[in-house]
Amino acid sequence: xxxxxxxxxxxxxxxxxxxxxxxxxxxxxxxxxxxxxxxxxxxxxxxxxxxxxxxxxxxxxxxxxxxxxxxxxxxxxxxxxxxxxxxxxxxxxxxxxxxxxxxxxxxxxxxxxxxxxxxxxxxxxxxxxxxxxxxxxxxxxxxxxxxxxxxxxxxxxxxxxxxxxxxxxxxxxxxxxxxxxxxxxxxxxxxxxxxxxxxxxxxxxxxxxxxxxxxxxxxxxxxxxxxxxxxxxxxxxxxxxxxxxxxxxxxxxxxxxxxxxxxxxxxxxxxxxx
Amino acid sequence: xxxxxxxxxxxxxxxxxxxxxxxxxxxxxxxxxxxxxxxxxxxxxxxxxxxxxxxxxxxxxxxxxxxxxxxxxxxxxxxxxxxxxxxxxxxxxxxxxxxxxxxxxxxxxxxxxxxxxxxxxxxxxxxxxxxxxxxxxxxxxxxxxxxxxxxxxxxxxxxxxxxxxxxxxxxxxxxxxxxxxxxxxxxxxxxxxxxxxxxxxxxxxxxxxxxxxxxxxxxxxxxxxxxxxxxxxxxxxxxxxxxxxxxxxxxxxxxxxxxxxxxxxxxxxxxxxxxxxxxxxxxxxxxxxxxxxxx
Numbered sequence: 001x002x003x004x005x006x007x008x009x010x011x012x013x014x015x016x017x018x019x020x021x022x023x024x025x026x027x028x029x030x031x032x033x034x035x036x037x038x039x040x041x042x043x044x045x046x047x048x049x050x051x052x053x054x055x056x057x058x059x060x061x062x063x064x065x066x067x068x069x070x071x072x073x074x075x076x077x078x079x080x081x082x083x084x085x086x087x088x089x090x091x092x093x094x095x096x097x098x099x100x101x102x103x104x105x106x107x108x109x110x111x112x113x114x115x116x117x118x119x120x121x122x123x124x125x126x127x128x129x130x131x132x133x134x135x136x137x138x139x140x141x142x143x144x145x146x147x148x149x150x151x152x153x154x155x156x157x158x159x160x161x162x163x164x165x166x167x168x169x170x171x172x173x174x175x176x177x178x179x180x181x182x183x184x185x186x187x188x189x190x191x192x193x194x195x196x197x198x199x200x201x202x203x204x205x206x207x208x209x210x211x212x213x214x215x216x217x218x219x220x221x222x223x224x225x226x227x228x229x230x231x232x233x234x235x236x237x238x239x240x241x242x243x244x245x246x247x248x249x250x251x252x253x254x255x256x257x258x259x260x261x262x263x264x265x266x267x268x269x270x271x272x273x274x
Numbered sequence: 275x276x277x278x279x280x281x282x283x284x285x286x287x288x289x290x291x292x293x294x295x296x297x298x299x300x301x302x303x304x305x306x307x308x309x310x311x312x313x314x315x316x317x318x319x320x321x322x323x324x325x326x327x328x329x330x331x332x333x334x335x336x337x338x339x340x341x342x343x344x345x346x347x348x349x350x351x352x353x354x355x356x357x358x359x360x361x362x363x364x365x366x367x368x369x370x371x372x373x374x375x376x377x378x379x380x381x382x383x384x385x386x387x388x389x390x391x392x393x394x395x396x397x398x399x400x401x402x403x404x405x406x407x408x409x410x411x412x413x414x415x416x417x418x419x420x421x422x423x424x425x426x427x428x429x430x431x432x433x434x435x436x437x438x439x440x441x442x443x444x445x446x447x448x449x450x451x452x453x454x455x456x457x458x459x460x461x462x463x464x465x466x467x468x469x470x471x472x473x474x475x476x477x478x479x480x481x482x483x484x485x486x487x488x489x490x491x492x493x494x495x496x497x498x499x500x501x502x503x504x505x506x507x508x509x510x511x512x513x514x515x516x517x518x519x520x521x522x523x524x525x526x527x528x529x530x531x532x533x534x535x536x537x538x539x540x541x542x543x544x545x546x547x548x549x550x551x552x553x554x555x556x557x558x559x560x561x562x563x564x565x566x567x568x569x
Contacts, residue, residue, distance in 0.1 A: 077456050082374055105462040113460035119453035122476040131471070132461035181457065188461055 028053045028222050034088035043069045045246045056223045058233045061243035067226045071194050075111040112185025114195040118177035120169030128169045132188035151183040175206030195225045311542035337540045341507045345517030352428025353492040357435045365443035388437035396501035399430035425513035427503035431492045439488040446480030479563040486559030490552050496521035520548050
């Protein structure tokens with residue numbers, strides 16, 4: 001039985017790097033002319049998008065419109081799907097992730113991923129959160145233990161799991177697994193959180209916990225959230241991007257997009273969605 | 275209408291249950307049948323003599339199965355050592371690194387390899403592997419061998435096991451959710467780290483299953499190994515020595531020399547041994563699969 005040192009919890013500090021005013025104005029992600037296609041056809045068509053820092057950006061649109069593909073293009077998880085051909089630019093803090101090769105794992109660590117369904121790694125709860133830290137080269141057991149504890153506390157999971165950190169992660173409920181995945185992502189101190197319908201498999205209580213977490217986290221992180229739920233977009237979004245058949249149709253402040261839609265397709269989507 | 279549906283339901287249920295019980299009964303009946311036929315030799319000799327004695331003189335009534343068990347275990351382990359890493363890395367490459375088209379080409383090739391009759395593998399072993407061992411491998415070690423050896427048996431068995439293990443490993447790796455791979459990569463893992471920490475770990479029970487299948491297949495294989503292994507009673511650590519595995523003993527002698535007392539029973543005991551060893555191998559792997567599935 002491994003015992004882990006317990007530390008007093010301190011609220012996570014802002015990321016170490018100082019962000020000056022000018023930097024705050026520049027988008028953290030800039031997508032230029034992004035095209036994703038398969039042999040069958042185009043999935044994303046000439047996407048141009050700027051993601052502002054420390055905001056929740058909601059990607060909205062009907063199923064199959066390319067939201068998830070866009071999200072996965074941002075950290076190049078499209079590489080796993082060999083049938084996809086990706087072209088264009090995806091600049092993360094000015095660096096085109098589509099062109100990096102050796103530093104790809106480091107670039108990916110800047111973006112925590114929260115999937116539609118939680119995918120805990122096939123190890124214990126503790127090792128799930130410690131995984132990214134070890135990949136980062138952190139070897140200090142104390143540092144890892146501290147990070148595990150603070151991130152589990154941050155997602156409100158510590159009290160539920162502190163006595164069974166060595167248990168398999170898949171022994172947790174789906175809601176707990178999703179929070180574990182969030183804690184795991186936060187442990188590597190990303191700047192961006194990519195969330196692909198993270199509450200679609202959760203009950204209302206777990207959904208509320210995740211949504212509240214997102215509201216807290218946006219102070220320190222940029223969150224890109226794919227959702228089908230209009231009410232969730234209303235509750236969380238600082239910026240809404242509406243997609244349809246691989247195109248961005250409209251984007252802007254939620255009040256403009258959700259209350260004063262300009263295009264017929266968005267109007268229809270909102271009416272049907274409501 | 276309701277009555278017909280109800281009767282159909284009952285009949286289908288009975289049919290399925292009967293099929294299941296029949297399937298379960300087959301290994302039990304085989305085991306009981308073999309034990310019954312082997313009973314004279316089990317009754318007439320101590321079990322330790324039968325299992326651990328090296329003396330095989332049927333005319334004198336001495337039936338020591340040690341050389342046969344040793345040869346079977348030797349060629350099986352050799353085949354496993356040669357084929358398991360190859361299959362594991364090939365399956366990882368095909369499912370995680372290679373192009374999808376390569377996998378599509380390989381799958382029918384693997385099926386064809388699995389469908390080749392074992393006698394064909396045996397002939398290939400006699401024509402290619404045995405001369406290759408005699409001409410190219412044996413001189414490297416400064417020993418004398420005709421090429422009909424445990425090594426030749428191991429190589430032929432390894433080739434025969436590859437399609438079974440590879441097919442199963444590919445299926446295992448394909449079932450691992452993409453989301454889990456994405457989770458690992460998004461945390462900063464390289465592709466190999468993802469394979470090591472997610473694919474191999476998550477697929478570990480399946481890997482064990484595939485290896486168990488390969489070992490059981492190798493242990494029970496008869497014709498191909500019989501043709502290349504030399505069929506000589508010997509217990510030697512050298513892979514260039516000939517051997518005489520259990521299945522070869524049964525296949526070579528069943529129906530022959532039945533005038534020798536207890537010989538028939540001894541061959542049935544060999545079959546029972548083979549049956550029990552394969553059962554134990556399967557149970558052993560089942561146990562580890564069960565253990566690792568909990569993670």
